Amino acid sequence: MKIKLQKPIKTLLAAFVLVAILLPLNVSAQKKKKKKNQAKTEAPKPKAPRKKGIADFVKRSKKMEGLFTIYQDTVNGSLQMLISEEQLGKEFIHFSQIADGVMDAGRINRGSYRGSKVFKVKKYFDKIEFVFQNTSFYFDPTNPISKSESANISEGIMASLKIEAHDEKRGLYLIKADELFLKETLASVKPASRPGTSPMAFKLGNLDKNKTKVNAIKNYPENTNLKIEYVYSNPYALNRGSSAVSDGRNVSIKVFHSLIAMPDNDYEPRFDDPRVGYFTTQVDDQTSTKTIAYRDLVHRWNLVKKDPNAAISEPVKPIVWWMENSTPHEWRATIKEAVLQWNKAFEKAGFKNAMVVKQQPDDAEWDAGDIRYNVLRWTSSPKPPFGGYGPSFVNPRTGEILGADIMLEYVHFTNRVFYDKVYELASEHKTFENNTHDEHNHNYCSFGDAMHDDIMFANAVASATGASDLEMERIKKESMMALIMHEVGHTLGLNHNMKASQLFSPEQLATPEFIEGKCLTASVMDYATLNITKDRSKQGQYDDVAVGPYDVWAIQFGYTPFKNEAEKNLLLNRSTEPELIFGNDADDMRSPGKAIDPRVNTNDQSNDAIQYAIDRIELSDDLLKTAKEKFVKDGQSYEELRRVYGLLSGQRGGAANIISRYIGGVYVDRAMAGQQGATQPYTPVSLADQKRAMTALKKYVFAPNAFNTPNDLFNYLAMQRRGFDFMRGPEDPKIHSQVLSYQKNVLNHLLHPNTLQRITDSELYGNQYSLSTFMTDLNDAIFKADIYSNVNSFRQNLQIEYTSRLISMLTGKQSSKFTSASKSMALYNLKRIRAMANTSGNTASRAHKQHLRTLIDNALKEIK
Numbered sequence: 001m002k003i004k005l006q007k008p009i010k011t012l013l014a015a016f017v018l019v020a021i022l023l024p025l026n027v028s029a030q031k032k033k034k035k036k037n038q039a040k041t042e043a044p045k046p047k048a049p050r051k052k053g054i055a056d057f058v059k060r061s062k063k064m065e066g067l068f069t070i071y072q073d074t075v076n077g078s079l080q081m082l083i084s085e086e087q088l089g090k091e092f093i094h095f096s097q098i099a100d101g102v103m104d105a106g107r108i109n110r111g112s113y114r115g116s117k118v119f120k121v122k123k124y125f126d127k128i129e130f131v132f133q134n135t136s137f138y139f140d141p142t143n144p145i146s147k148s149e150s151a152n153i154s155e156g157i158m159a160s161l162k163i164e165a166h167d168e169k170r171g172l173y174l175i176k177a178d179e180l181f182l183k184e185t186l187a188s189v190k191p192a193s194r195p196g197t198s199p200m201a202f203k204l205g206n207l208d209k210n211k212t213k214v215n216a217i218k219n220y221p222e223n224t225n226l227k228i229e230y231v232y233s234n235p236y237a238l239n240r241g242s243s244a245v246s247d248g249r250n251v252s253i254k255v256f257h258s259l260i261a262m263p264d265n266d267y268e269p270r271f272d273d274p275r276v277g278y279f280t281t282q283v284d285d286q287t288s289t290k291t292i293a294y295r296d297l298v299h300r301w302n303l304v305k306k307d308p309n310a311a312i313s314e315p316v317k318p319i320v321w322w323m324e325n326s327t328p329h330e331w332r333a334t335i336k337e338a339v340l341q342w343n344k345a346f347e348k349a350g351f352k353n354a355m356v357v358k359q360q361p362d363d364a365e366w367d368a369g370d371i372r373y374n375v376l377r378w379t380s381s382p383k384p385p386f387g388g389y390g391p392s393f394v395n396p397r398t399g400e401i402l403g404a405d406i407m408l409e410y411v412h413f414t415n416r417v418f419y420d421k422v423y424e425l426a427s428e429h430k431t432f433e434n435n436t437h438d439e440h441n442h443n444y445c446s447f448g449d450a451m452h453d454d455i456m457f458a459n460a461v462a463s464a465t466g467a468s469d470l471e472m473e474r475i476k477k478e479s480m481m482a483l484i485m486h487e488v489g490h491t492l493g494l495n496h497n498m499k500a501s502q503l504f505s506p507e508q509l510a511t512p513e514f515i516e517g518k519c520l521t522a523s524v525m526d527y528a529t530l531n532i533t534k535d536r537s538k539q540g541q542y543d544d545v546a547v548g549p550y551d552v553w554a555i556q557f558g559y560t561p562f563k564n565e566a567e568k569n570l571l572l573n574r575s576t577e578p579e580l581i582f583g584n585d586a587d588d589m590r591s592p593g594k595a596i597d598p599r600v601n602t603n604d605q606s607n608d609a610i611q612y613a614i615d616r617i618e619l620s621d622d623l624l625k626t627a628k629e630k631f632v633k634d635g636q637s638y639e640e641l642r643r644v645y646g647l648l649s650g651q652r653g654g655a656a657n658i659i660s661r662y663i664g665g666v667y668v669d670r671a672m673a674g675q676q677g678a679t680q681p682y683t684p685v686s687l688a689d690q691k692r693a694m695t696a697l698k699k700y701v702f703a704p705n706a707f708n709t710p711n712d713l714f715n716y717l718a719m720q721r722r723g724f725d726f727m728r729g730p731e732d733p734k735i736h737s738q739v740l741s742y743q744k745n746v747l748n749h750l751l752h753p754n755t756l757q758r759i760t761d762s763e764l765y766g767n768q769y770s771l772s773t774f775m776t777d778l779n780d781a782i783f784k785a786d787i788y789s790n791v792n793s794f795r796q797n798l799q800i801e802y803t804s805r806l807i808s809m810l811t812g813k814q815s816s817k818f819t820s821a822s823k824s825m826a827l828y829n830l831k832r833i834r835a836m837a838n839t840s841g842n843t844a845s846r847a848h849k850q851h852l853r854t855l856i857d858n859a860l861k862e863i864k
Helices: 007-041 144-148 329-340 342-348 419-428 447-464 469-491 549-559 565-576 609-625 627-631 639-660 687-702 735-750 753-765 771-783 793-811 820-836 843-863
Strands: 061-064 070-073 079-084 091-100 113-124 127-132 156-167 172-176 213-219 223-233 250-261 319-323 355-359 374-379 392-394 401-409 666-668 682-684
Touching: 070 213, 091 401, 113 156, 113 392, 319 329, 329 342, 329 355, 329 469, 342 355, 342 469, 342 549, 401 469, 447 469, 447 609, 447 627, 447 639, 549 565, 609 627, 609 639, 609 687, 627 639, 639 687, 639 735, 682 753, 687 735, 687 771, 735 793, 753 771, 753 820, 771 793, 771 820, 793 820, 793 843, 820 843
Parallel strands: 319 355, 319 374, 374 401
Antiparallel strands: 061 070, 070 079, 079 172, 091 113, 091 250, 113 127, 127 156, 156 172, 213 223, 223 250, 392 401, 666 682
16 A cells, blocks of 8 residues: 655655755865864964073173183173083182282181182083082002092082083083172181170171172183172171271172192102191091001192203293282392292202292283282281281192292381280280181291281380491391291291291300301291390391201202102101201190190290390390380370380290290100101100299299389370270270280290199109199299288289189189199198288288288188
């Protein structure tokens, strides 16, 4: 049966079929249209951005090629630095020195060397590291233990800087270098604060990164040099500093930084020997089983003979010194002569003309801060730190000296007295305990400062005894010669020889014909006092005009190209000869209780230093009698008289310290066992000399009339007014304070716990001046002369001071440092004083003795 569809249904079905047929075609068309439209509207994908190269980072910078290529931005001054792949892992040397500073902040003065260190440049992923190396240890590479050489030894990663750009083809890395140089990254500049420092003391503020800047950049193939001005700001500074500081809130310290290529030469290290004094780099041999496992490297120049077979040959490269163009014309010939004196020593070591002196032209394109030049430099500082200073810098790996300078202060050759010496006089006079010597830095030299006092004393003596202008000039020239030779000696590697003054007798030093043209001691490296004779008719040479026998021998040890060890040892075995006597700062006794050999000291002279010191005291006393007559001039103030009084008093005080060191002293001999001429290592000072020293101290330091001075002199010790300087304190001369300070300096040593212990210990190996005898003698020297009668004001001060020290030995904070024997004698003497201090004498004396009894009674109660 055929079904007939209705028309509407038929129409609907037809439409449905048509849609089914057209729909795929329409969708396909729409997709094509959409793709076509997308092609018209979508932008093409961007290419990857070009990676910035080194040129992009430095396009506005000035390029300075050298060991390390430096770029400085011409707009903001920032630094960038190139590191090559060849430099990675290699060792370099960093050296820094003060270009300019201020003494208020410590020993931060022009020419002060800050030391040299070895560093490596390393790459760590996307960073460049600057790593200081530890050079204190040696490992024999043939010993298996050397495989653990890095165990428990720290390196110092000073900086880790991001790599800004890398040139793979040329093997170069670019880093930003501001953090390396504009911070205290490579070397500390600001001194660390010390415990107990007064809140009112001058202090540098914090490093101001906005003010710190680069002053100069000089680049060479073997070294890169930058001069940085570090600015320390403290808007609330309590102490604004001296007149040398323009603004205590903002202080500039300028520092030279030098990055130096490690020398590539045939330099042969030389190892230290305790019988001769060189500066060293200390190295411990970690693979040695010997008791003494040292490989300490002597500091010396790399002198090589042009003709190795010649007995005496010129060096391939001499040591060249340049006199800075600031050197006064009238002193240039003397300075050159002093430097060339060392050629006499080098000739004995096999070198002719090892030292050469040249003059820096006025139009020189280099300055004294350039490490390529060894320069004799001059300053005239507001607060002079020294009269001369001769540092050198070395390769820490080998000990080779790479460069040196000598700083000379103009004040050394004037009669100028430092401000605090004038206005505080001798009440604050420097002592052996708080003088300018820096015991924490054995490289520091205060010889010029010590010599300055002696020169002024010599001038005063010569002037008072009617010396001619020629004589006065001779003092200046001879002291200049001695100072230059001394400081040059340091730059050759030699340290101090404080025992050298023991060479000649007082009689020989007072024989002009005998000492003419000589070094007055065994070595110019001593701090010997100027030779000023008590008998003015016997005055000869004042100071050294040639290097000494020890100096020649020491240069032979340091610079002779020995054929073998036996030849070197043959030279060293001469150390027992009297003229080769040696003892350095480690042994010297300028500080109370510090060392044991009284011959190793500063400002002493002759092989009988006790007698020489007595002569100096008596000479000073004689001059004081006529000081007012000689040094007061019409129309002038009395400040010259005040200065001379301070000088003469200071000489007395210094001489007293020299004498005191012989009490409890022990002579030291550092010769090797079995060496010809050697004595035992420790020999106590003889009983006769210790008693002689005590007798001298009793007479010249402790006696009631020890500091007698013409009474009318004190009335004239007036300072010249300058502005409002008297606001520092009352202007009157503090006579009692000054005298007591000298007496206290002597007691500082005699009653030091080290001295008292040594007296007892040395009784076991030869000391005949027992502790009980010494302390009884000291007690009698201070009390016996006047305790039963009137006690003058000087002795009252001394007796109270001494008694207080005995009490402190028993009950003070430092009492534990004293031996039982010392405390027993302190108690014994206190009871003796208590018994002697009766009620005799005038009112002041009776009051004083009552004071003594009260102090002792209170102390005895505390002990019970």
